[in-house]
Amino acid sequence: MPKLKMERREPTRRAIRDAAVRLLSEHGPRALTMERVAREAGLAKGTLYLYFNDKKALLESMKEEALRPLREELAELLKSSLPPREKLVKLVVRHVGYFDEHRDFLQVLLWQRQIVESFAKRRQSDPYRSFVEQVASVINDGIDSKAFRDVDAAKAAAMFVEADIALASQRLFASSSCDPEKDARLLLDIFFNGVSARK
Numbered sequence: 201m202p203k204l205k206m207e208r209r210e211p212t213r214r215a216i217r218d219a220a221v222r223l224l225s226e227h228g229p230r231a232l233t234m235e236r237v238a239r240e241a242g243l244a245k246g247t248l249y250l251y252f253n254d255k256k257a258l259l260e261s262m263k264e265e266a267l268r269p270l271r272e273e274l275a276e277l278l279k280s281s282l283p284p285r286e287k288l289v290k291l292v293v294r295h296v297g298y299f300d301e302h303r304d305f306l307q308v309l310l311w312q313r314q315i316v317e318s319f320a321k322r323r324q325s326d327p328y329r330s331f332v333e334q335v336a337s338v339i340n341d342g343i344d345s346k347a348f349r350d351v352d353a354a355k356a357a358a359m360f361v362e363a364d365i366a367l368a369s370q371r372l373f374a375s376s377s378c379d380p381e382k383d384a385r386l387l388l389d390i391f392f393n394g395v396s397a398r399k
Contacts, residue, residue, distance in 0.1 A: 213251050216241045217262045225303075234258075264327075270298050271327060278334045284342030285392070288335070292364055292384040299368040300380045332357045363387055 219240035223231045234255060238248040252258040277290055336357035342348035367387050371377065 212241075212243075213261065214265075216243070216248060216251055216258065217265060220258055220262060266302065267327070270295070271331070274331070275334065278338055283347065284338045284345065285347055287338050288360065288391075289384075289388055291335070292367075292387055293381050295364050296368055296371065296380040296384045300371065300377075303372065328361075332361050335360055360391055363391065 216237060220232060220237050223236055223240055232255065234248055234252075235245050237258065238245040241248070252261065273294065274291055277294070278287055280287065282290065332354070336353040339348060339351070339353040339356050339360075343350055343353065364387065367383055371380070371383060
């Protein structure tokens, strides 16, 4: 599609995504029908389908648009000249903080993850795979510099990323919230030191 045409369509696409986030955060997953999204966005239902073929396409667009700034920020962080351990520390602190700042979006993301996408499909997605590979590269740098012991960096990176996602998810449903950095430091302490009592 020509760039100018896409630019003209983007304000309407954004309004549709915002309407869907409001419906999900205020009324839950059952409220998310194409008809209700169209009404919330002030559009005819038929017009909505000019922008999104179905609910799955809408949810995917919401996820990609909301995660783009975070992905760009984390990609810059992972390419920075910081020591490997500090990169991972900053990654978790920023990731947890981002989802605290965008709680409505996190609800959408979790709902989509549970209802629309299976774990296996998510693991095969390009952004997820790319992110795990970037973290694995940081872990390999740590191994090379002797900051980390010699481990399978790809497996360690996948565990690290999944723990990071799980922490953000747990915070959404916790009955009380604590400082995001405190939770991030807990994850990092467990990742770097395990849960065994120190002797």
